[in-house]
Amino acid sequence: xxxxxWTAALVVIGDEILSGRTQDRNVAQIAVWLNAQGIRxxxxxxxxxxxxxxxxxxxxxxxxxxxxxxxxxxxxxxxxITVDAIxxxxxxxxxxxxxxxxxxxxxxxxxxxxxxxxxxMARVPEGAELIPNRMSGAPGIRHGxxxxxxGVPHITAxxxxxxxxxxxxxxxxxxxxxGCWVAESEVADLLRKAERDHPGVAIxxxxxxxxxxxxxxxxxxxxxxxxxxxxxxxLVSALEGEGRTVVDGGI
Amino acid sequence: xxxxxWTAALVVIGDEILSGRTQDRNVAQIAVWLNAQGIRxxxxxxxxxxxxxxxxxxxxxxxxxxxxxxxxxxxxxxxxITVDAIxxxxxxxxxxxxxxxxxxxxxxxxxxxxxxxxxxMARVPEGAELIPNRMSGAPGIRHGxxxxxxGVPHITAxxxxxxxxxxxxxxxxxxxxxGCWVAESEVADLLRKAERDHPGVAIxxxxxxxxxxxxxxxxxxxxxxxxxxxxxxxLVSALEGEGRTVVDGGI
Numbered sequence: 001x002x003x004x005x006w007t008a009a010l011v012v013i014g015d016e017i018l019s020g021r022t023q024d025r026n027v028a029q030i031a032v033w034l035n036a037q038g039i040r041x042x043x044x045x046x047x048x049x050x051x052x053x054x055x056x057x058x059x060x061x062x063x064x065x066x067x068x069x070x071x072x073x074x075x076x077x078x079x080x081i082t083v084d085a086i087x088x089x090x091x092x093x094x095x096x097x098x099x100x101x102x103x104x105x106x107x108x109x110x111x112x113x114x115x116x117x118x119x120x121m122a123r124v125p126e127g128a129e130l131i132p133n134r135m136s137g138a139p140g141i142r143h144g145x146x147x148x149x150x151g152v153p154h155i156t157a158x159x160x161x162x163x164x165x166x167x168x169x170x171x172x173x174x175x176x177x178x179g180c181w182v183a184e185s186e187v188a189d190l191l192r193k194a195e196r197d198h199p200g201v202a203i204x205x206x207x208x209x210x211x212x213x214x215x216x217x218x219x220x221x222x223x224x225x226x227x228x229x230x231x232x233x234x235l236v237s238a239l240e241g242e243g244r245t246v247v248d249g250g251i
Numbered sequence: 252x253x254x255x256x257w258t259a260a261l262v263v264i265g266d267e268i269l270s271g272r273t274q275d276r277n278v279a280q281i282a283v284w285l286n287a288q289g290i291r292x293x294x295x296x297x298x299x300x301x302x303x304x305x306x307x308x309x310x311x312x313x314x315x316x317x318x319x320x321x322x323x324x325x326x327x328x329x330x331x332i333t334v335d336a337i338x339x340x341x342x343x344x345x346x347x348x349x350x351x352x353x354x355x356x357x358x359x360x361x362x363x364x365x366x367x368x369x370x371x372m373a374r375v376p377e378g379a380e381l382i383p384n385r386m387s388g389a390p391g392i393r394h395g396x397x398x399x400x401x402g403v404p405h406i407t408a409x410x411x412x413x414x415x416x417x418x419x420x421x422x423x424x425x426x427x428x429x430g431c432w433v434a435e436s437e438v439a440d441l442l443r444k445a446e447r448d449h450p451g452v453a454i455x456x457x458x459x460x461x462x463x464x465x466x467x468x469x470x471x472x473x474x475x476x477x478x479x480x481x482x483x484x485x486l487v488s489a490l491e492g493e494g495r496t497v498v499d500g501g502i
Binding site: 015020022028030031043044048118192 | 283294299304328455
């Protein structure tokens with residue numbers, strides 16, 4: 001019986017990503033972390049700091065994924081509207097979380113005290129619990145299957161650490177990579193055949209141009225190691241049968 | 252009268268982005284390029300190499316933006332399904348573009364000839380024209396307001412170069428950045444007030460932790476330089492009025 005596949009979606013919130021000012025790093029970081037939890041990142045949307053845009057994305061994606069993550073927009077300034085938008089999407093009130101307030105009071109005790117702006121970071125959609133943040137004062141927020149994380153990548157990373165092992169998932173997608181100094185167009189048929197011959201296995205082909213030569217890496221993905229090994233074996237045989245040298249692990 | 256704002260959306264197509272294997276660079280690259288054309292990147296979706304996912308994203312986003320860009324999935328291998336998916340979204344046939352075929356025939360004349368796999372790269376949704384690609388054989392594709400670009404960032408860049416100045420847009424969004432060694436939570440009210448006092452101007456607040464100290468950059472964005480300058484002036488006065496040192500250009 002095919003194992004259940006768990007999926008997550010990610011909404012990246014921030015004008016700075018859409019303007020090109022900031023290079024997003026959270027898609028890749030969260031993708032890798034999710035996979036280790038046995039959860040597949042199925043889709044991502046990047047939206048502006050606009051309430052309607054966030055509400056639309058959150059509601060569309062949470063309806064069809066097991067988990068929904070957001071990054072960005074949970075700081076103390078006027079452009080941090082994620083909590084309000086998600087509360088609206090869920091149809092719940094925004095409340096000040098007593099534990100978050102206590103955390104912030106402690107954090108800011110020696111830093112000028114808990115101002116009204118800082119207290120904004122204790123606001124959560126009603127019914128939420130906190131995700132610890134060892135890097136800075138403001139915690140992340142969990143509301144059921146929704147995870148509201150910081151946008152600054154190293155703070156996001158700390159929140160993911162705190163969540164590690166707490167989400168139910170399935171078998172992680174595993175992969176093996178082989179590389180070959182070949183134009184992918186010369187081996188397209190061979191790749192297509194290998195994928196067709198091994199159900200449950202997906203082969204990605206990633207060409208590159210390096211040291212004045214073209215080459216490609218082939219990433220073989222599946223949840224079962226046996227299936228990957230079988231597919232890689234037949235790929236290697238087929239490539240070597242054409243007189244090509246295969247580099248295990250990729251080039 | 253408010254000037255018309257031109258918007259574009261981007262669909263990033265590729266399992267390699269969603270698995271975390273590849274760090275996307277095209278969102279930032281295309282955002283910056285679009286802004287120089289006077290077009291704002293309004294939203295981005297990252298979708299898997301699955302036809303239904305691509306069709307859904309393309310149809311949702313082209314309906315509400317002036318332009319739609321896609322990156323990825325236009326190579327010669329089995330996982331390159333972008334052209335078929337977009338043809339399906341548009342309800343048109345896939346045809347072999349005679350000019351693309353000629354380009355590829357010439358490119359591969361000294362590289363083993365035009366195989367069936369390579370000919371896949373000449374396939375376009377009916378009615379499309381080509382976008383020159385000086386980096387490799389396969390051209391990009393334009394179909395009305397839809398632009399189908401390569402996924403490999405330097406090839407994408409070449410296609411953007413070829414498109415520079417050919418798309419109608421409005422006034423580019425311009426920005427000025429100032430920086431301050433301050434916790435953004437201490438100046439949240441001041442930022443909110445400055446934004447409220449200057450209609451048409453958006454202020455983004457981007458905190459950082461560097462050299463053992465917290466600071467923040469404030470990015471003031473608008474289409475009118477005068478409006479930006481006025482907003483920056485009042486922000487600087489307000490910050491300096493609190494005895495803070497402002498770094499022009501950001502920290």
